[in-house]
Every structure is written in C-alpha cells, then in structure tokens.
Amino acid sequence: MSSATDTAIRASFFDFKSVADQPDALLSAARYLEDGVLRLRDGRVIGLAPWEECSAELAGQPVVDLRGKLIVPGFIDTHIHYPQTEMIGAFGEQLLEWLNHYTFPVEAQYYCPDHAARMSAFFLHQLLSNGTTSALVFGTVHPQSVEALFSAAEALNMRLIAGKVMMDRNAPDNLIETPEQSYQQTRALIERWHQRGRLSYALTPRFAPTSSPQLLAKVQQLRQEFPDTWLHTHLSENPQEVAWVKQLFPERAGYLDVYHHYQLTGRRSVFAHCVHLDDSEWQCLHDTDSTIAFCPTSNLFLGSGLFNLKRSWQQGVKVGIGTDVGAGTTFSMLQTLGEAYKVGQLQQYKLSAAEAFYHATLGGARALDLDHAIGNFNPGKEADFVVLDPAVSALQTLRIGNSKDIWEKLFVLMTLGDDRNIAQTWVNGRPVWQRDAGEQAA
Ligand SMILES: [Zn+2]
Numbered sequence: 458m459s460s461a462t463d464t465a466i467r468a469s470f471f472d473f474k475s476v477a478d479q480p481d482a483l484l485s486a487a488r489y490l491e492d493g494v495l496r497l498r499d500g501r502v503i504g505l506a507p508w509e510e511c512s513a514e515l516a517g518q519p520v521v522d523l524r525g526k527l528i529v530p531g532f533i534d535t536h537i538h539y540p541q542t543e544m545i546g547a548f549g550e551q552l553l554e555w556l557n558h559y560t561f562p563v564e565a566q567y568y569c570p571d572h573a574a575r576m577s578a579f580f581l582h583q584l585l586s587n588g589t590t591s592a593l594v595f596g597t598v599h600p601q602s603v604e605a606l607f608s609a610a611e612a613l614n615m616r617l618i619a620g621k622v623m624m625d626r627n628a629p630d631n632l633i634e635t636p637e638q639s640y641q642q643t644r645a646l647i648e649r650w651h652q653r654g655r656l657s658y659a660l661t662p663r664f665a666p667t668s669s670p671q672l673l674a675k676v677q678q679l680r681q682e683f684p685d686t687w688l689h690t691h692l693s694e695n696p697q698e699v700a701w702v703k704q705l706f707p708e709r710a711g712y713l714d715v716y717h718h719y720q721l722t723g724r725r726s727v728f729a730h731c732v733h734l735d736d737s738e739w740q741c742l743h744d745t746d747s748t749i750a751f752c753p754t755s756n757l758f759l760g761s762g763l764f765n766l767k768r769s770w771q772q773g774v775k776v777g778i779g780t781d782v783g784a785g786t787t788f789s790m791l792q793t794l795g796e797a798y799k800v801g802q803l804q805q806y807k808l809s810a811a812e813a814f815y816h817a818t819l820g821g822a823r824a825l826d827l828d829h830a831i832g833n834f835n836p837g838k839e840a841d842f843v844v845l846d847p848a849v850s851a852l853q854t855l856r857i858g859n860s861k862d863i864w865e866k867l868f869v870l871m872t873l874g875d876d877r878n879i880a881q882t883w884v885n886g887r888p889v890w891q892r893d894a895g896e897q898a899a
Contacts, residue, residue: 464497464886465515468523468844470505471863472530472833473819480770483811488834489863494520495528497840500614500886505834523844526880527866529814530833531590531841532790533821536689536729536750536779538595539580539606539619540564540573545783551759552695555784561629564622567597568631573605581609585890587788588843588879591822591831593689593727593750593779594619595661598632600642607650614654614885616831616839618687620661621646625672628663640675647683655839655885659687659727665702665715677719687825688721692728695761699733713738722747725826729779730755732762739772748775748824751816753796755781766797767806777824778816790817791874798871810867844881845870846892853878 470493473486494511496503540563547559567573584592596602596619603621610617623639624632634642643660651658662668662676680688693699693712702712709715713734716722722745729750731742742749751764769776779785780793787793794813801808816824822832831839847866848854853873860866870878882890 462498463503463518464521465511465518466495466497466521466523466528467492467508468495468525469493469527470495470529470834471527471814471867472505473815474833474835476819476823476828477815478773480809480812483809483815486815487811492524495834495842497886500840502834502836502838502840504836523880527845527847528842529845530818530822530831531843531882531884532588532817533777533825533827533832534584534589534592534780534788534790535727535748535777535821535824536595536752537592537782537785539577540567540595540597540602541783542576542580542583543783546786547783552698552761552784553701555759560783561632564597565629565631567599567602570601570605573599573602574609577605577609580606581613581615582890583788585613585882585884586879586892587790587876588845588882589788589790590841590843590882590884591616591825591827592618593659593687593777593825595663595689596621598622598624598634600646603646603650607653607656611654611656613889614887616655616827616841618657618659618689618825620659620687620689623660623662623672623676624667625669627667633667636669636671636675639672640679643679644682647679647686651683651686657687658683659689660721661689662721664691664698665712666698666705668715670706673715673719673721676721680721686725688716688723688726690716690721690728692716692731693733693738694730694756695759696733711735711738713741717741717745727777727825729781730761730764732756732764739768739774742774743772746775748777750779750781750824751776751797752779752781752785753800754786754793755779755784756800757796758786759784763800763803765804765806766801766808767804775820775824776816777821787875789875791871791878793817794871795874810864810871813871814867840883840886842883843879844883845874845878846880847878849877 819832
C-alpha cells in the first residue's frame with residue numbers, strides 16, 4: 458500500500474544488495490535496474506523494483522521522473538579533515554613537514570566559533586555537491602570546531618561521525634592540551650552529541666606521535682565508558698612517521714601495538730592509511746575486526762606510498778575509501794576511485810568498477826559499522842543517495858555512449874567523472890543539493 462506521503466522516483470539504479478567478503482562475491486551482490494522505481498516514506502526506503510512491476514499500482518500518483526539519470530547510494534567518505542578544506546593543495550612537503558608548515562597554523566584558527574561555523578557550512582556543501590552523504594570527520598583540538606560541525610550536520614539531518622582531535626605533545630603550544638583537559642572536553646562532547654539524531658562521536662587522537670602514554674590511557678578510559686563510540690586515527694602512513702613512533706614508544710612492538718596496547722583496536726576503530734604495515738599488524742587488524750580507510754589521492758599527493766588493497770581482502774580486513782582532504786586533493790569520490798585504480802595498477806591489482814563502487818557505498822557503510830542503516834536500497838535503509846548524470850561533457854557523452862554495459866559505464870564515470878556528474882544529492886529522503894540550483898535546496 459502506498460500513502461500520500463510516499464515519494465516514488467523513476468530512474469536507473471545501481472547498488473549492492475549484500476556485503477561481500479571477497480571480490481568474487483561482488484557481482485552476485487550487485488543490482489542494476491535500467492528502468493526502476495525507488496519508493497520512500499519518512500526518510501526511509503520502502504523498496505526498489507522494476508518500473509514494469511509497479512507502473513499499474515503507481516498510476517495516477519506523482520512520480521519523480523529522473524529517466525536518463527543513474528541513482529546510486531550516497532557516497533561514504535571514511536576519512537576526512539574538515540578544517541583542512543582551506544589548505545588543500547599545499548606544495549612541496551611530505552607528512553611530518555606538511556603538518557608543521559601547513560596544517561597546524563590552519564587548525565589554530567578553529568578556536569574561533571564563527572570561523573568554525575563558516576567552514577563547517579562550506580565543508581558540508583562540498584561533501585553534498587560531490588554526492589557524499591556520510592563521512593567520518595576530524596575536527597581540530599578545539600571543542601568548538603566539533604560543535605560547529607555537528608550543528609551544521611544536524612540541520613541537514615546528515616549521518617555523520619566526528620570528533621575533536623586529542624593531542625598533548627609534538628605540536629605547537631596553542632594546539633596541545635593536558636590529558637585531563639582532553640578527557641573532560643571529549644566526554645562533554647560525547648554526552649551532548651553521540652547518538653543524537655543521525656550523529657555519532659569518534660574518539661580522535663590525532664596519531665601516536667602527538668599522544669603521550671597518559672593521553673592514550675585517557676582515550677582508553679573514554680572507550681570503556683562509552684563503548685559504542687568510534688575510534689578514528691592515523692596509522693603507518695609514512696616511513697619517517699613509522700620510525701618516529703618506534704623512537705617514541707620503544708616498549709611497544711610496533712606502530713599498531715601502541716593503539717592495541719590501549720585497547721583502541723576493534724569493530725568501530727578506523728585507521729587511516731595503513732600503507733607500511735608488517736605481517737603482525739595485518740593480523741592484528743583482522744583479529745580485532747578493525748577497519749582501514751584507504752586514501753589514494755592523499756597517499757599519492759604526500760608521496761606516502763601505495764596501499765595494498767589486494768592484501769586487505771586476503772587478510773579479511775574491512776576497507777573504506779577516504780578522500781583525506783586536505784592531504785587528499787579532491788572531495789570527489791568518483792575522482793578518488795579513479796586514483797585508487799591507478800594505485801592498484803602500480804601493484805598489478807585490477808580494481809574493478811564493481812569493487813570501487815562497493816567500497817564507496819555499502820562497503821564503506823560496513824567499514825563504519827553502519828551497514829544496518831545506510832549503503833544500499835534495501836527496505837528500511839535511510840534514504841541517502843546520489844543522482845548521477847552519466848555524461849556532462851562532450852568527451853563523457855562520446856565515451857558513455859559507446860560503453861557496452863553498466864560495468865563499463867561505471868568505470869568510465871570513475872575515470873572521467875567529477876562533481877559535474879552529481880545532479881542531485883538526497884539525504885534522509887529529501888533533496889538537499891541540486892546542481893541546477895547551485896546551492897543547497899534544504
Ligand atoms: Zn588524515
């Protein structure tokens with residue numbers, strides 16, 4: 458039965474009906490409807506079906522006609538720094554110098570709530586205009602940075618996970634805190650924002666080098682007090698960083714063991730990069746059901762190295778895709794998937810369009826332990842999705858036009874596509890961004 462408040466959308470649809478533990482399982486999990494109808498009620502999916510099965514039932518009812526467009530679940534960005542939006546594309550450095558020269562001075566500005574509010578609005582607009590409906594986001598050390606971001610995301614009813622940075626050493630004086638301050642401020646933010654509407658909180662120690670053992674013990678205490686929060690940090694991005702962690706924590710077996718020792722691994726733990734892991738670290742990520750955020754444009758831009766996607770499947774470790782703005786060079790998940798393909802090529806790994814779009818949608822949802830809520834068009838899922846215009850330039854029109862099936866079209870989209878291909882972005886059953894309007898419709 459349909460009701461007066463239902464929305465019905467007619468278009469082409471692509472998603473994955475179920476999660477996969479091996480790339481071979483992706484094709485059978487994939488669903489493509491050339492002419493389908495997506496039905497929504499109260500912000501959730503009622504169902505997705507071929508048009509011919511529903512046309513009689515829908516006769517006389519309004520249908521949003523988006524034929525010619527391809528609708529996929531909203532993209533999920535599993536690692537991004539909102540305060541670094543204003544320093545994207547900073548020249549000439551690798552990780553540790555890049556942090557000192559560019560990142561820390563920019564992040565210092567977020568003590569100002571007005572600046573944080575302005576940049577939160579700008580950041581969320583960038584996400585939505587690129588088809589990204591959920592993200593796991595770093596703030597700065599200032600609680601007001603996260604207050605601003607959560608407030609802006611709440612107004613849009615976005616499913617977002619964020620946290621204030623925790624750090625107490627090896628950073629400028631105006632960006633460090635004591636372990637006790639970090640604990641108190643983080644605790645207050647969790648109590649105010651965690652599981653409020655569609656928002657959730659991630660404990661966010663920046664990375665091991667800016668964390669004393671005392672700070673990590675406070676993160677551990679918070680995780681024990683709030684076991685359903687997320688843990689979001691960096692791991693094994695750059696060789697100099699890995700060597701520095703060994704110097705700072707000589708009593709630990711390696712970089713990941715610093716986090717594991719404080720019980721910061723686990724199902725809702727997301728480690729960005731993981732480019733230089735040793736065998737025992739891969740095994741620990743598997744054994745603890747932890748997650749990796751693969752950030753191809755960032756790893757290339759900072760010269761950090763090549764992430765081994767093939768090994769993540771072999772080891773049974775969940776992976777999501779992160780843009781990692783501002784070390785990453787784009788908010789566009791399409792462009793990020795295209796760069797992920799090239800990272801694979803340099804290691805003789807063929808990243809298929811099926812696998813790429815899986816990581817950006819349902820796989821990303823699973824990586825964030827959110828696949829019960831988002832990631833595909835199964836009944837009951839929250840209605841977050843992207844309306845893609847498959848061909849918005851002469852070159853795209855030519856190349857999409859001679860693509861023989863959906864797989865080739867998706868691969869062309871991730872190779873040639875960008876924000877121009879995002880026609881609309883819907884969050885919780887409502888259009889919140891439309892390319893024609895050029896701004897948020899909400
Ligand atoms: Zn990062």
